[in-house]
Amino acid sequence: MRQVRAALTEAITTRIPPRLTARARAVVTSRWSRLALTAAIGLAAGYAGLLLGGHAVTAVGPTDVQFALRPSLHGGTTLELPPLGSLRLDTHWGPVALEASLTDVRPDQAQKLIENDAEVDRLTDQIADQIAGGVTTLLVRATLLALLTGFAAALVLFRSLRHALLGLASTALGLAALTLLTWTTFNPQSIAEPRYTGLLANAPQIVGDTRSLVERFSAYRAQLAHLVGNVSELYAATSTLPTYEPDPSTLRVLHVSDIHLNPAAWNVIKSVTTQFKVDLIIDSGDLMDHGSKPENRFADAIADLKVPYVYVRGNHDSKDTQKAVDRQKNAIVLDDDTRQVEGLNIYGVGDPRFTPDKSTRDDFVGADQMRAEGLVLAEKLRASRTTPDLVVVHDPAEGEAFSGLTPLILSGHAHARSTKLLPTDTRLFIQGSTGGAGLRGLEHEKPTPIELSVLYFSRATHRLQGWDDLRLGGLGLTSAQIERHLEPDPDRTLNPRPPSTPPTSPTSPFPSEFPSDWPSRTPTPSTRTPTPR
Numbered sequence: 001m002r003q004v005r006a007a008l009t010e011a012i013t014t015r016i017p018p019r020l021t022a023r024a025r026a027v028v029t030s031r032w033s034r035l036a037l038t039a040a041i042g043l044a045a046g047y048a049g050l051l052l053g054g055h056a057v058t059a060v061g062p063t064d065v066q067f068a069l070r071p072s073l074h075g076g077t078t079l080e081l082p083p084l085g086s087l088r089l090d091t092h093w094g095p096v097a098l099e100a101s102l103t104d105v106r107p108d109q110a111q112k113l114i115e116n117d118a119e120v121d122r123l124t125d126q127i128a129d130q131i132a133g134g135v136t137t138l139l140v141r142a143t144l145l146a147l148l149t150g151f152a153a154a155l156v157l158f159r160s161l162r163h164a165l166l167g168l169a170s171t172a173l174g175l176a177a178l179t180l181l182t183w184t185t186f187n188p189q190s191i192a193e194p195r196y197t198g199l200l201a202n203a204p205q206i207v208g209d210t211r212s213l214v215e216r217f218s219a220y221r222a223q224l225a226h227l228v229g230n231v232s233e234l235y236a237a238t239s240t241l242p243t244y245e246p247d248p249s250t251l252r253v254l255h256v257s258d259i260h261l262n263p264a265a266w267n268v269i270k271s272v273t274t275q276f277k278v279d280l281i282i283d284s285g286d287l288m289d290h291g292s293k294p295e296n297r298f299a300d301a302i303a304d305l306k307v308p309y310v311y312v313r314g315n316h317d318s319k320d321t322q323k324a325v326d327r328q329k330n331a332i333v334l335d336d337d338t339r340q341v342e343g344l345n346i347y348g349v350g351d352p353r354f355t356p357d358k359s360t361r362d363d364f365v366g367a368d369q370m371r372a373e374g375l376v377l378a379e380k381l382r383a384s385r386t387t388p389d390l391v392v393v394h395d396p397a398e399g400e401a402f403s404g405l406t407p408l409i410l411s412g413h414a415h416a417r418s419t420k421l422l423p424t425d426t427r428l429f430i431q432g433s434t435g436g437a438g439l440r441g442l443e444h445e446k447p448t449p450i451e452l453s454v455l456y457f458s459r460a461t462h463r464l465q466g467w468d469d470l471r472l473g474g475l476g477l478t479s480a481q482i483e484r485h486l487e488p489d490p491d492r493t494l495n496p497r498p499p500s501t502p503p504t505s506p507t508s509p510f511p512s513e514f515p516s517d518w519p520s521r522t523p524t525p526s527t528r529t530p531t532p533r
Contacts, residue, residue: 286313
């Protein structure tokens with residue numbers, strides 16, 4: 001049989017001219033190439049059409065949520081809640097990811113939701129249907145546009161109805177394959193393993209107990225309804241903020257303090273830096289807890305913030321801590337120095353104490369001694385005829401000594417945010433703890449809140465125009481609050497006064513001694529130095 005087949009093949013090929021054989025092969029090759037090219041164009045155009053048509057806005061309670069299909073290498077589903085951050089679920093694998101983002105809040109409906117718990121219960125029953133309706137609209141629109149795009153692209157390129165139909169078929173086949181891939185890789189357990197970024201990273205309980213959500217999907221739906229209610233409350237609050245709107249002439253400065261080795265603080269800082277388009281970060285100290293060498297790696301996260309990071313040492317930071325910060329490429333360490341950063345002249349000085357090291361300084365240093373140290377530095381600054389736009393210290397008692405020398409003093413240390421105008425019309429701004437006071441935040445009945453502020457400066461005058469105070473609930477809490485403040489008289493004239501002498505009434509165990517003479521012992525009533533006349 002093989003011999004017969006070989007003979008027939010030889011007879012046919014000997015009768016066909018070689019040139020005609022090559023042409024036939026070229027025709028066949030060209031035909032397959034055109035078919036393959038048509039199929040590729042149908043797939044590519046269909047994918048582009050899928051992404052182009054994959055947009056739908058639907059009402060979810062008092063909010064408008066935009067669903068969108070995004071190109072992705074790993075698939076998944078992302079819920080964007082600006083400025084709080086995002087929540088990601090590994091729901092499926094594939095070249096397309098689903099993204100849901102909050103685009104608008106209707107204040108009147110949000111107010112009803114806030115004031116009436118029954119509205120939240122009603123939303124719980126509606127939210128699943130509303131989300132399903134939005135996703136369905138998205139998929140139908142995306143599928144139709146993908147098929148239309150695949151057909152039109154093949155028709156325009158080849159000007160052939162047959163090729164256009166082939167492009168349409170290729171697109172349909174690609175959509176079927178994508179649907180099959182999504183279906184086979186769908187992971188319902190992803191609901192129990194969400195990943196949080198931004199401010200949401202500090203409140204994973206915001207969607208309930210994730211360990212049992214797969215078994216209690218109705219509870220998850222209820223938690224999602226409460227999440228919509230909480231976000232609506234936040235947006236309703238921000239919609240009533242004063243009308244001051246930062247513009248390109250505004251310099252945005254993020255003030256943080258007392259992080260105390262809390263890694264969650266970096267997520268908060270990074271999210272706020274991105275959402276508020278921060279130009280500069282100022283840290284008024286206590287980055288660490290003990291100032292030890294193993295803690296130094298904690299400072300490496302500063303380099304990930306991608307904006308200048310001005311830092312002064314706190315009483316829980318050692319000189320090694322200061323060096324670790326200084327090694328970061330975007331860090332600017334101030335210790336009795338003045339530097340111009342983003343146009344602002346900033347004077348900063350590290351805290352003279354190091355309280356974790358009991359062999360050098362102890363915890364019995366009072367406000368009068370800190371102010372005395374500040375007066376020495378302020379007099380030195382005054383003699384240099386330098387007028388900084390702001391002064392950064394750790395302890396507000398030391399900061400008050402610079403009153404009249406600068407329009408603004410930034411400090412921390414108190415773990416509670418406050419601000420006041422000093423008699424010289426200098427504003428003293430005390431930041432709370434951006435790290436929720438670390439583990440100390442759990443020592444009280446309620447956890448210490450996470451606090452940080454975005455300060456708005458005029459690039460022309462370098463004066464503070466206003467600020468947004470941000471507060472998040474401490475460990476285990478899920479509240480979020482933003483409050484706007486305006487500077488009543490940004491261009492006010494300072495009333496400098498001559499420096500006063502340190503107070504003579506003993507508010508600390510060593511009232512007569514300057515920091516350079518502070519003893520390294522723990523005082524007792526019998527060893528206190530008498531107040532000099």
